[in-house]
Amino acid sequence: xxxxxxxxxxxxxxxxxxxxxxxxxxxxxxxxxxxxxxxxxxxxxxxxxxxxxxxxxxxxxxxxxxxxxxxxxxxxxxxxxxxxxxxxxxxxxxxxxxxxxxxxxxxxxxxxxxxxxxxxxxxxxxxxxxxxxxxxxxxxxxxxxxxxxxxxxxxxxxxxxxxxxxxxxxxxxxxxxxxxxxxxxxxxxxxxxxxxxxxxxxxxxxxxxxxxxxxxxxxxxxxxxxxxxxxxxxxxxxxxxxxxxxxxxxxxxxxxxxxxxxxxxxxxxxxxxxxxxxxxxxxxxxxxxxxxxxxxxxxxxxxxxxxxxxxxxxxxxxxxxxxxxxxxxxxxxxxxxxxxxxxxxxxxxxxxxxxxxxxxxxxxxxxxxxxxxxxxxxxxxxxxxxxxxxxxxxxxxxxxxxxxxxxxxxxxxxxxxxxxxxxxxxxxxxxxxxxxxxxxxxxxxxxxxxxx
Amino acid sequence: xxxxxxxxxxxxxxxxxxxxxxxxxxxxxxxxxxxxxxxxxxxxxxxxxxxxxxxxxxxxxxxxxxxxxxxxxxxxxxxxxxxxxxxxxxxxxxxxxxxxxxxxxxxxxxxxxxxxxxxxxxxxxxxxxxxxxxxxxxxxxxxxxxxxxxxxxxxxxxxxxxxxxxxxxxxxxxxxxxxxxxxxxxxxxxxxxxxxxxxxxxxxxxxxxxxxxxxxxxxxxxxxxxxxxxxxxxxxxxxxxxxxxxxxxxxxxxxxxxxxxxxxxxxxxxxxxxxxxxxxxxxxxxxxxxxxxxxxxxxxxxxxxxxxxxxxxxxxxxxxxxxxxxxxxxxxxxxxxxxxxxxxxxxxxxxxxxxxxxxxxxxxxxxxxxxxxxxxxxxxxxxxxxxxxxxxxxxxxxxxxxxxxxxxxxxxxxxxxxxxxxxxxxxxxxxxxxxxxxxxxxxxxxxxxxxx
Numbered sequence: 001x002x003x004x005x006x007x008x009x010x011x012x013x014x015x016x017x018x019x020x021x022x023x024x025x026x027x028x029x030x031x032x033x034x035x036x037x038x039x040x041x042x043x044x045x046x047x048x049x050x051x052x053x054x055x056x057x058x059x060x061x062x063x064x065x066x067x068x069x070x071x072x073x074x075x076x077x078x079x080x081x082x083x084x085x086x087x088x089x090x091x092x093x094x095x096x097x098x099x100x101x102x103x104x105x106x107x108x109x110x111x112x113x114x115x116x117x118x119x120x121x122x123x124x125x126x127x128x129x130x131x132x133x134x135x136x137x138x139x140x141x142x143x144x145x146x147x148x149x150x151x152x153x154x155x156x157x158x159x160x161x162x163x164x165x166x167x168x169x170x171x172x173x174x175x176x177x178x179x180x181x182x183x184x185x186x187x188x189x190x191x192x193x194x195x196x197x198x199x200x201x202x203x204x205x206x207x208x209x210x211x212x213x214x215x216x217x218x219x220x221x222x223x224x225x226x227x228x229x230x231x232x233x234x235x236x237x238x239x240x241x242x243x244x245x246x247x248x249x250x251x252x253x254x255x256x257x258x259x260x261x262x263x264x265x266x267x268x269x270x271x272x273x274x275x276x277x278x279x280x281x282x283x284x285x286x287x288x289x290x291x292x293x294x295x296x297x298x299x300x301x302x303x304x305x306x307x308x309x310x311x312x313x314x315x316x317x318x319x320x321x322x323x324x325x326x327x328x329x330x331x332x333x334x335x336x337x338x339x340x341x342x343x344x345x346x347x348x349x350x351x352x353x354x355x356x357x358x359x360x361x362x363x364x365x366x367x368x369x370x371x372x373x374x375x376x377x378x379x380x381x382x383x384x385x386x387x388x389x390x391x392x393x394x395x396x397x398x399x400x401x402x403x404x405x406x407x408x409x410x411x412x413x414x415x416x417x418x419x420x421x422x423x424x425x426x427x428x429x430x431x432x433x434x435x436x437x438x439x440x441x442x443x444x445x446x447x448x449x450x451x452x
Numbered sequence: 453x454x455x456x457x458x459x460x461x462x463x464x465x466x467x468x469x470x471x472x473x474x475x476x477x478x479x480x481x482x483x484x485x486x487x488x489x490x491x492x493x494x495x496x497x498x499x500x501x502x503x504x505x506x507x508x509x510x511x512x513x514x515x516x517x518x519x520x521x522x523x524x525x526x527x528x529x530x531x532x533x534x535x536x537x538x539x540x541x542x543x544x545x546x547x548x549x550x551x552x553x554x555x556x557x558x559x560x561x562x563x564x565x566x567x568x569x570x571x572x573x574x575x576x577x578x579x580x581x582x583x584x585x586x587x588x589x590x591x592x593x594x595x596x597x598x599x600x601x602x603x604x605x606x607x608x609x610x611x612x613x614x615x616x617x618x619x620x621x622x623x624x625x626x627x628x629x630x631x632x633x634x635x636x637x638x639x640x641x642x643x644x645x646x647x648x649x650x651x652x653x654x655x656x657x658x659x660x661x662x663x664x665x666x667x668x669x670x671x672x673x674x675x676x677x678x679x680x681x682x683x684x685x686x687x688x689x690x691x692x693x694x695x696x697x698x699x700x701x702x703x704x705x706x707x708x709x710x711x712x713x714x715x716x717x718x719x720x721x722x723x724x725x726x727x728x729x730x731x732x733x734x735x736x737x738x739x740x741x742x743x744x745x746x747x748x749x750x751x752x753x754x755x756x757x758x759x760x761x762x763x764x765x766x767x768x769x770x771x772x773x774x775x776x777x778x779x780x781x782x783x784x785x786x787x788x789x790x791x792x793x794x795x796x797x798x799x800x801x802x803x804x805x806x807x808x809x810x811x812x813x814x815x816x817x818x819x820x821x822x823x824x825x826x827x828x829x830x831x832x833x834x835x836x837x838x839x840x841x842x843x844x845x846x847x848x849x850x851x852x853x854x855x856x857x858x859x860x861x862x863x864x865x866x867x868x869x870x871x872x873x874x875x876x877x878x879x880x881x882x883x884x885x886x887x888x889x890x891x892x893x894x895x896x897x898x899x900x901x902x903x904x
Contacts, residue, residue, distance in 0.1 A: 007544040007779045010502060010528055015541065017548040018493040018555070025494050037837055039816075039844030039862070041470040042477050046574050047499065047560060048519070050462060067500070070522040076462055089467065092459040096469040098861040100848055103470070108499060122498050132848060139826065139847040275830045327459045364491075374591065378727045385489055392491030395591040396552055396584060409550040410491070 012113070012121035014342050023357050024345055028106060030154035031126055031339070035104035038147055040128055043103040045085040047110075051075035053088050056326050057295060065111045078110040082127045083295070083336055087323040090131055090332065100132040100140070106341070118311040118350075123342035126151075131323075131334035138265050141299040141319055142272035144337040148303070148315050149278045151339065157305075157353070160314070162278075163286035164269065164301040167318075168262030169233065170287065173219060175255025176244055177212045189220065190290040193309075215240065220288050226270050229285040233263045265298055297321040299335065305347055314344040363414070363452055365391040366407040370400060370419040377418050380428070380447075389452050407433055414452070464565070464573035466794050475809050476797055480558060482606035483578055483791070487556035490599055492580055495555040497537040499562075503527035505540050508778050509747055519562045530562040534579045535747070535788055539775040542583055542784065552584040552592070558793070570763040570802075575794035578603075583775075583786035590717050593751040593771055594724035596789040600755070600767050601730045603791065609757075609805070612766070614730075615738035616721065616753040619770075620714030621685065622739065625671060627707025628696055629664045641672065642742040645761075667692065672740050678722050681737040685715045717750055749773040751787065757799055766796040815866070815904055817843040818859040822852060822871040829870050832880070832899075841904050859885055866904070 009015055016024055036042075048069060054077050055063055067078040079085050082105050090101060106126045113119050128147050130140045145162055152160055170189070174182045188203040195203075205213040222232050237259045245252045266285065273283055291300045298319035305314060317337030324332040348354050365384055369377040377393050384391040392412075394403045400417070407415050417429035417438075428446055431438035461467055468476055488494075500521060506529050507515055519530040531537050534557050542553060558578045565571050580599050582592045597614055604612055622641070626634045640655040647655075657665040674684050689711045697704045718737065725735060743752045750771035757766060769789030776784040800806050817836055821829040829845050836843040844864075846855045852869070859867050869881040869890075880898055883890035 004780065005504060005508060005778050007505070007540045008502070009498060009544075010500060010526065013498040013500070015497060017545055018495065019548075021494045021496060024496075037840075037842050039818075039842065039864075042473045043470065044473060044476075045467060046461060046465040048462060048465070048562075048574060050460070052457060053459070056457060068522040070520040074462065088459045092461075093469055096471075098858060100846075100858075102844075110500075122500060135848065137847045137849060143845075143847060272826075272830075275827045277834060326457050328456060366491075374724075375727045378724075382729060388489075390489050390491065392554075393595075394552075395589045395595060396587065397589060406550060406552075412491075 010121070012115045012119075014120050014123070014346070016345075020345075020349075020354070022359060023354055024341070026357075026359055027155045027345070028124075028126065028341065031151040032104060032106065034150045034154050035128055035147060038102075038150075040102045040104040040147075043086070043089065043105045044107065045079070045082070045089055045105070047078055047108065048076050049079055049085060049088070051077045053326075054079060054084055057084070057323075061292065062111075065113055067110045067112060079107075080111050081109050082107050082125050082338065083129070083320075083323070086127070086129055086131075086336070087332075087334075088327065090334075091324050091327040091330075094133075094330075100130050100136060102128070102130045104128050118343050118346050120342050120346075123340060125338045126341050127336055127338040129334055129336035131332055134331055134333075136333040136335065138268045138299075139272045141265070141335050142269045142276055142278075144317065144335055145269070145273060145301060146276035146278050148337050148339060149276075149282060156357075157348070158282075159306040160282060160303050161306060162283050162301050162303050162315075163289050163313075164266070164283065164299065165285065165287050165289050166262035166266045166299050167290075167296055168258050168265065168298060170219070170262075170290075172255045172258030172260070172262055173215070173237075173240070175258060176240055176252050177208070177215060177255070178244075178252065179208050179212060181207055185216065186290050189216075189288060190292055192220070192288045222287060226280060226283060226285060230263065230267050230270065233266070233285075237263060262298070269299060291316060291318055295320045295323050301337065305351065308347055308351060311343065311347045311350075313340070314347060315339045362390055364410075364412045365389060365452070366403070366410075366412045366415045367391065367393045368400065368403045368407075368415055368417045369394065369397075370417065371423075373418045373420060373423045376423050377416075380416055380418070380443075383447055384452065387450060387452070404431075404433075462573070464567045464571075466572050466575070466798070468797075472797075472801075472806070474811060475806055476793070478809075478811055479607045479797070480576075480578065480793065483603040484556060484558065486602045486606050487580055487599060490554075490602075492554045492556040492599075495538070495541065495557045496559065497531070497534070497541055497557070499530055499560065500528050501531055501537060501540070503529045505778075506531060506536055509536070509775075513744065514563075517563045517565055519564060531559075532563050533561050534559055534577050534790065535581070535772075535775070538579070538581055538583075538788070539784075539786075540779070542786075543776050543779040543782075546585075546782075552582050552588060554580070554582045556580050570795050570798050572794050572798075575792060577790045578793050579769075579788055579790040581786055581788035583784055586783055586785075588785040588787065590720045590751075591724045593717070593787050594721045594728055594730075596769065596787055597721070597725060597753060598728035598730050600789050600791060601728075601734060608809075609800070610734075611758040612734060612755050613758060614735050614753050614755050614767075615741050615765075616718070616735070616751065617737065617739050617741050618714035618718045618751050619742075619748055620710050620717065620750055622671070622714075622742075624707045624710030624712070624714055625667070625689075625692070627710060628692055628704050629660070629667060629707070630696075630704065631660050631664060633659055637668065638742050641668075641740060642744055644672070644740045674739060678732060678735060678737060682715065682719050682722065685718075685737075689715060714750070721751060743768060743770055747772045747775050753789065757803065760799055760803055763795065763799045763802070765792070766799060767791045814842055816862075816864045817841060817904070818855070818862075818864045818867045819843065819845045820852065820855045820859075820867055820869045821846065821849075822869065823875075825870045825872060825875045828875050829868075832868055832870070832895075835899055836904060839902060839904070856883075856885075 069076045109125055128144050184207050192200045201217050204216050241256045245256050289302050296318035300318035302313035303315035319335045321333045367377040367381050381391050381393045415431040426443050427440050428443050429440050521528045561577055580596050636659050644652045656668050693708045697708050741754050748770040752770035754765035755767035771787045773785045819829040819833050833843050833845045867883040878895045879892050880895050881892050
């Protein structure tokens with residue numbers, strides 16, 4: 001006898017049972033419908049790409065996590081997001097695209113992360129991006145967020161919060177303060193949630209000294225409702241201008257202007273989001289978010305499920321003004337947002353959201369053959385299907401009991417039973433699964449009635 | 453200035469432009485609808501699995517073509533089909549499944565094949581499988597084929613032919629002839645189309661000697677309409693029985709019985725296909741097909757597009773009685789069929805089928821803002837969308853000409869133009885893109901009319 005293998009998955013990979021898969025697919029279908037209704041085009045790219053393309057702009061962390069193909073001839077790897085391949089696609093196909101090009105894409109991406117709750121090594125992202133040549137209005141930042149909001153609405157998810165910021169504000173602030181080690185300061189802030197306020201502040205102080213770090217601390221603690229927050233940011237930037245800037249043409253002054261630009265963009269996003277019907281309760285300005293991926297240059301956003309911040313962001317993105325720079329001198333600014341479908345599904349399962357998820361009601365039939373009546377069963381099935389009804393024939397010659405159990409397990413509404421007697425008489429037995437009631441009907445009449 | 457990278461794909465990977473992607477997705481959507489209407493459940497499995505699972509049953513050819521992940525700790529690879537992971541899934545989740553379990557799955561698979569026309573290294577398969585515990589009626593073989601037929605019908609493809617056989621027939625014949633090197637003979641037949649009749653016959657003769665190879669030649673040349681073919685097979689098997697079998701209990705007799713079993717199954721499939729509405733013109737018995745993958749044990753099928761046989765099979769499958777044997781002693785017979793969506797799409801493009809492919813008609817709008825009217829444009833867009841209309845706002849402040857060009861390129865039917873004058877007057881300009889006609893309407897009336 002052969003040795004048996006234990007059927008199992010690699011750690012960090014998600015797989016769903018059929019009932020969960022139905023819900024997952026329904027969610028994805030609803031979201032895609034939203035994107036299509038808004039004029040986004042479908043896109044698909046290979047999972048494997050040349051390493052030089054995938055890793056050209058990535059920092060150390062990504063490179064450590066990337067899945068590489070074992071191959072002596074060519075360096076190739078699995079994509080770790082859908083944005084880097086998107087940039088490659090847009091440049092490569094730019095003559096066939098209509099700009100501003102709006103796309104959506106569902107696809108699996110791969111990251112060799114440490115195995116932990118809600119983090120998977122293979123996961124689905126559902127992305128929207130808008131990219132244009134030369135110039136892309138700031139209102140598109142709000143547009144992609146509003147599509148994510150519509151996507152959440154389409155599955156009945158209300159308890160989320162977009163946390164947003166604009167990289168120009170912090171970056172401008174650091175320039176204004178004359179801080180040279182910008183990347184390291186941003187790195188420290190990026191860890192804020194993980195290491196806590198105190199450690200974060202200590203790290204920043206060690207990097208740039210106490211006097212300057214005080215301003216960063218003050219900046220990070222700014223909070224309040226949207227309008228209030230924008231006002232606080234303006235007051236804060238004016239205060240620093242008064243203290244640090246001699247002339248606007250100096251580096252400090254440039255920093256101030258950059259800050260102002262970031263605040264202005266944030267303001268425009270807030271305004272446009274309102275117009276687009278995204279409610280204030282779902283939006284927050286959060287200056288502590290950084291987004292690790294280093295291609296963002298303006299707006300950045302993350303999304304948490306209220307009360308479940310610990311699972312991390314389930315939808316993130318931002319503005320990148322220079323993603324195509326790797327390939328071309330053509331300026332192609334873009335903005336994108338990505339729903340982490342696998343993580344979102346995991347969180348929704350954890351918080352019990354899936355238990356109340358309603359799949360669309362649908363009339364469905366099982367046709368049961370008893371004796372030599374398969375041909376007739378198939379014919380009835382065909383009539384039902386031609387009328388758009390979901391219907392299946394049970395082909396195995398099992399007992400009636402077993403076939404009814406099958407219908408029950410699959411939540412099939414009605415069963416048509418055809419035995420040899422019914423066949424001779426031109427009759428059908430119709431059984432309602434939830435009541436158990438069954439009636440014998442005349443076949444021709446029943447088919448003519450179409451009351452299924 | 454930075455050195456630029458040429459944006460490109462790895463050889464053997466397909467990528468579509470948005471218009472093609474729309475067609476591809478429409479085709480997949482129609483096919484999936486067929487499968488769901490027939491009670492198939494959705495399934496999804498990881499692209500990366502343990503090597504011990506993927507390669508346990510595979511022969512040398514597969515092993516050479518498999519994509520492996522570079523990893524020192526764990527042997528892992530990319531799936532080369534959806535059937536092997538399906539077997540693993542079914543055993544692993546058997547307590548949560550309803551049997552007979554019918555699934556469909558769309559997914560990418562990977563094979564490092566030589567780069568040639570119609571063969572890709574990454575390609576989509578769209579699979580249906582039915583698996584049961586203990587026993588699965590032969591009519592399910594016809595059922596999965598009929599689903600593929602319905603899938604083809606759903607996209608308007610009529611010029612295909614299922615070529616089918618049953619492994620038991622050839623295998624029984626070889627046993628009856630007392631041939632020991634069965635695998636090698638089957639290997640030679642598998643290459644028939646590639647190397648031609650003469651070379652194939654020479655190879656078989658070299659393997660088993662002239663007297664026996666004559667029977668194989670005769671067998672392979674049997675041809676004719678379905679009923680005729682079944683009759684010829686019966687006559688042929690009786691002839692050989694007369695010449696080779698002394699007693700049924702001898703190995704030769706067992707071979708004869710196996711042949712008979714195969715012919716009987718083929719006959720049942722032919723009969724059930726008719727009941728299921730698959731037309732004779734789309735079905736052929738072709739004894740030369742073998743299907744390389746060695747898990748098949750009964751029915752086998754391939755599908756060619758008439759007049760385009762050179763591209764190979766676009767839909768293949770068969771019966772496997774023992775796929776779960778790797779994991780369990782439980783007998784789990786199954787039958788599956790797989791549409792090679794990427795190859796199918798490639799062939800349909802080559803033969804001009806895509807040019808006449810009709811995407812569903814859909815009313816669509818572009819809302820154009822001229823001057824400071826974006827808020828109003830967004831509001832109009834929302835009304836249209838709430839009524840189910842496909843509609844988008846153009847957010848970039850580009851010239852009217854440029855915006856109309858965008859509408860034209862995206863084949864958008866109607867444009868709503870709102871300038872500052874229209875905003876003040878409560879009017880809208882509606883432009884029909886195909887005629888170029890435009891009228892000014894009262895906003896409230898137009899919205900109330902809902903004549904979009």
